[in-house]
Amino acid sequence: MNFQLSEEHLMIQKAARDFAVHELLPGVIARDEQQKFPAEQVKQLGELGFLGMMVSPTYGGAGLDTISYVLAMEEISKIDASTSVCMSVNNSLVCWGLETFGTEEQKQKYLVPLAKGEVIGAFLLSEPEAGSDATSQRTTAEDKGDHYLLNGTKNWITNGNSAGTYLVIAHTHPEKGSKGINAFIVEKSWPGVTVGAKENKLGIRGSDTHSIMFQDVKVPKENRIGEDGFGFKFAMKTLAGGRIGIASQALGIASGAYELALKYSRERKAFGKEISQHQAIQFKLADMATQIEAARLLCLKAAWEKDNHLDYTLSSSMAKVFASETAMWVTTEAVQVHGGYGYVKEYHVERLMRDAKITQIYEGTSEVQRIVISRAILG
Numbered sequence: 001m002n003f004q005l006s007e008e009h010l011m012i013q014k015a016a017r018d019f020a021v022h023e024l025l026p027g028v029i030a031r032d033e034q035q036k037f038p039a040e041q042v043k044q045l046g047e048l049g050f051l052g053m054m055v056s057p058t059y060g061g062a063g064l065d066t067i068s069y070v071l072a073m074e075e076i077s078k079i080d081a082s083t084s085v086c087m088s089v090n091n092s093l094v095c096w097g098l099e100t101f102g103t104e105e106q107k108q109k110y111l112v113p114l115a116k117g118e119v120i121g122a123f124l125l126s127e128p129e130a131g132s133d134a135t136s137q138r139t140t141a142e143d144k145g146d147h148y149l150l151n152g153t154k155n156w157i158t159n160g161n162s163a164g165t166y167l168v169i170a171h172t173h174p175e176k177g178s179k180g181i182n183a184f185i186v187e188k189s190w191p192g193v194t195v196g197a198k199e200n201k202l203g204i205r206g207s208d209t210h211s212i213m214f215q216d217v218k219v220p221k222e223n224r225i226g227e228d229g230f231g232f233k234f235a236m237k238t239l240a241g242g243r244i245g246i247a248s249q250a251l252g253i254a255s256g257a258y259e260l261a262l263k264y265s266r267e268r269k270a271f272g273k274e275i276s277q278h279q280a281i282q283f284k285l286a287d288m289a290t291q292i293e294a295a296r297l298l299c300l301k302a303a304w305e306k307d308n309h310l311d312y313t314l315s316s317s318m319a320k321v322f323a324s325e326t327a328m329w330v331t332t333e334a335v336q337v338h339g340g341y342g343y344v345k346e347y348h349v350e351r352l353m354r355d356a357k358i359t360q361i362y363e364g365t366s367e368v369q370r371i372v373i374s375r376a377i378l379g
Ligand code: CAA
Pocket: 085, 089, 123, 125, 126, 131, 132, 133, 134, 135, 158, 178, 232, 233, 236, 237, 239, 240, 313, 362, 363, 364, 365, 368, 371, 372
């Protein structure tokens, strides 16, 4: 067993850190306040290969492993979780799903521009009546011979407006339950696709979250992913990898807040000494560092299992539930270490605390992760 990162991993980590500090940090507070999607920064991420990190170079990707992805996600998320969620969805839900289960034609047409960051992708599973209970899909894709007719509404869709390519989950044979569900590649520009208003959110306010409506959208047969009825398994298998991305996002939010708290504790004086000299603050920092290290190890283990073609469903859920709860706790403590200054925008930790909350909700709530974990351990 080797806990050391390779030279290549360290280089990728540094490249992501430099990008975050130089390109994301300036303006991050304003983007949060104005709910501004980081379009220019996402374009740059694409040019640097961060939007198709694990995609093979044959399809325009960077051909890196999942460990590299975890490292990059942590660094980007330390500074700007609104950008990292866009990166996570594109990499681990959209590109991975297409590369693993798409046909050669689908990969050439859709994966290549997504991996290069020329087009952004979105993953459309959730509906007003089907969040955690994801098999209760109301969106229908009626089989019309040479095409499907798509009708329904998806909500909470990350990259909903900025994406050009959607992966849409819908029911074709409702009587077959989860085995009647399919996944489709749908272009945002097609007739019958409507993008709803942007959601006004607590955190990750820069990310563009929208409802998407489909009215009699004609989807060619060749845009179905996998065999008829594979859609739910497609979603679940894709989400297992996606959860490594969100776990790494949570890890980054936590470690970003911890680094700020550590720095501040050495600068701020109270009762004649730096607050880092008070044991109550030292113990907070010690607990933060320990929790973060445990979260990082879980993320890296899940990534290592994925890279080694082992089953990572259990470890990705463990990483996600642990890292997201760590993020919520660490960011709250980071605000506490900053005292009143932590409660205002300039010090960043209040934003990280607001951003942390979503990691316990999307890509499966903490309760859903515990369902996945308990089913795995109880059989
Ligand atoms: N891999 C392969 N197949 C899987 C699977 C997996 N990881 N998990 C389940 N399945 C299969 C099951 O084996 C079953 O197939 P069979 O009938 O052939 O055995 C079928 O799928 C149905 O599974 P379940 O009976 O376990 O389904 P369930 O109704 O009990 O639900 C659940 C299970 C884990 C709660 C699931 O519904 C779930 O994950 N819900 C959360 C949804 C979610 O994560 N949404 C995220 C949306 S994307 C997003 O949020 C992006 C973002 O924010 C940025």
